[in-house]
Amino acid sequence: MLTQIDKLLKEVNGFSPDSKEELEAFRLKYLGKKGVLGGLFSDLKGATPQDKKSAGLAINNLKNAVQEKINSHKNTFDKVIKKSNIDTSKPVGLNSFGSRHPISLIKNQIVGVFKKIGFGVSEGPEIEDDWHNFSALNLPKEHPARDMQDTFFIQANPDLLLRTHTSSVQVRHMESVRPPIRTISPGRVYRNEAVSARAHCLFHQIEGLYIDEHVSFADLKQTIMYFAKEMFGEETKIRLRPSFFPFTEPSAEVDIYWGSKNESDYRITKGTGWLEILGCGMVDPNVLENCNIDSKKHSGFAFGMGIERIAMLKYGVTDLRLFFENDVRFLKQFSSL
Ligand code: PHE
Numbered sequence: 332m333l334t335q336i337d338k339l340l341k342e343v344n345g346f347s348p349d350s351k352e353e354l355e356a357f358r359l360k361y362l363g364k365k366g367v368l369g370g371l372f373s374d375l376k377g378a379t380p381q382d383k384k385s386a387g388l389a390i391n392n393l394k395n396a397v398q399e400k401i402n403s404h405k406n407t408f409d410k411v412i413k414k415s416n417i418d419t420s421k422p423v424g425l426n427s428f429g430s431r432h433p434i435s436l437i438k439n440q441i442v443g444v445f446k447k448i449g450f451g452v453s454e455g456p457e458i459e460d461d462w463h464n465f466s467a468l469n470l471p472k473e474h475p476a477r478d479m480q481d482t483f484f485i486q487a488n489p490d491l492l493l494r495t496h497t498s499s500v501q502v503r504h505m506e507s508v509r510p511p512i513r514t515i516s517p518g519r520v521y522r523n524e525a526v527s528a529r530a531h532c533l534f535h536q537i538e539g540l541y542i543d544e545h546v547s548f549a550d551l552k553q554t555i556m557y558f559a560k561e562m563f564g565e566e567t568k569i570r571l572r573p574s575f576f577p578f579t580e581p582s583a584e585v586d587i588y589w590g591s592k593n594e595s596d597y598r599i600t601k602g603t604g605w606l607e608i609l610g611c612g613m614v615d616p617n618v619l620e621n622c623n624i625d626s627k628k629h630s631g632f633a634f635g636m637g638i639e640r641i642a643m644l645k646y647g648v649t650d651l652r653l654f655f656e657n658d659v660r661f662l663k664q665f666s667s668l
Pocket residue numbers: 495496497498538576579610611612633634635636
């Protein structure tokens with residue numbers, strides 16, 4: 332037995348692992364449940380008292396040698412990494428930070444502009460019912476103006492649809508909060524349109540709503556002017572064109588003056604120098620009544636804009652699809668903003 336242990340001891344002392352796995356195999360071979368040392372200890376049971384003493388000592392010696400070997404190599408393989416040319420003390424490179432999506436950047440900016448004048452933010456579900464997306468907004472069933480927004484309906488339940496605008500959030504807000512109301516509703520909306528450089532079947536909107544006593548069209552115009560100047564600069568000029576929305580009366584579309592200094596300005600403004608940025612109007616009394624707000628006492632204005640459109644203007648992006656493809660080469664360009 333002693334010669335066998337002596338042989339094993341030599342083997343242990345001569346062992347030099349090349350990898351973590353080899354070291355682990357070594358540990359299992361000697362210290363594992365059915366390992367060499369366990370075997371030796373049980374062999375010991377049958378030995379004479381004389382042999383027991385010397386062999387026991389030798390086995391303990393062997394065990395210590397194994398343990399020492401393992402301990403001495405424990406950190407060897409971690410050290411190998413340190414020895415390579417990876418400098419773990421180097422500060423993290425700045426360009427490894429992610430970047431905010433341009434739509435989020437613009438959304439945050441718009442929200443910030445309206446927060447300054449007391450607007451809060453409200454949100455609602457993307458799967459809406461007919462009432463909140465259409466009927467409450469003065470768009471009863473079969474109303475031809477429903478065709479203005481090609482809608483995705485949920486087949487299993489014809490009362491449900493993907494919201495076509497965030498006006499639905501404003502209805503929910505009016506139903507649950509009493510005037511004065513000042514809220515903006517950012518969110519994703521869906522329309523069944525062919526995808527192109529200028530249109531997409533999903534996009535983002537921010538709609539605003541202000542309801543109080545004696546709110547007038549002048550308040551609306553002033554608010555839009557403030558917004559346009561904050562967003563596009565102090566010199567920005569706006570104009571309002573009469574328009575139609577079923578939920579506002581009167582309604583208007585707002586253009587900002589973009590100029591036509593160069594060919595691309597000329598192209599995006601179709602030669603006029605003016606660019607449409609949003610739709611707005613005085614909330615139709617029917618809509619207020621639908622939400623249990625007394626239209627004799629209260630009046631208000633609403634407006635809505637597409638975030639992609641504002642982002643395209645601010646960042647000079649000419650293809651809407653870029654916002655949805657999430658190509659990092661595109662997104663990275665916004666990392667410092
Ligand atoms: N909800 C309208 C749309 O999506 C925009 C709008 C909002 C117009 C509020 C007027 C007032 O087209």
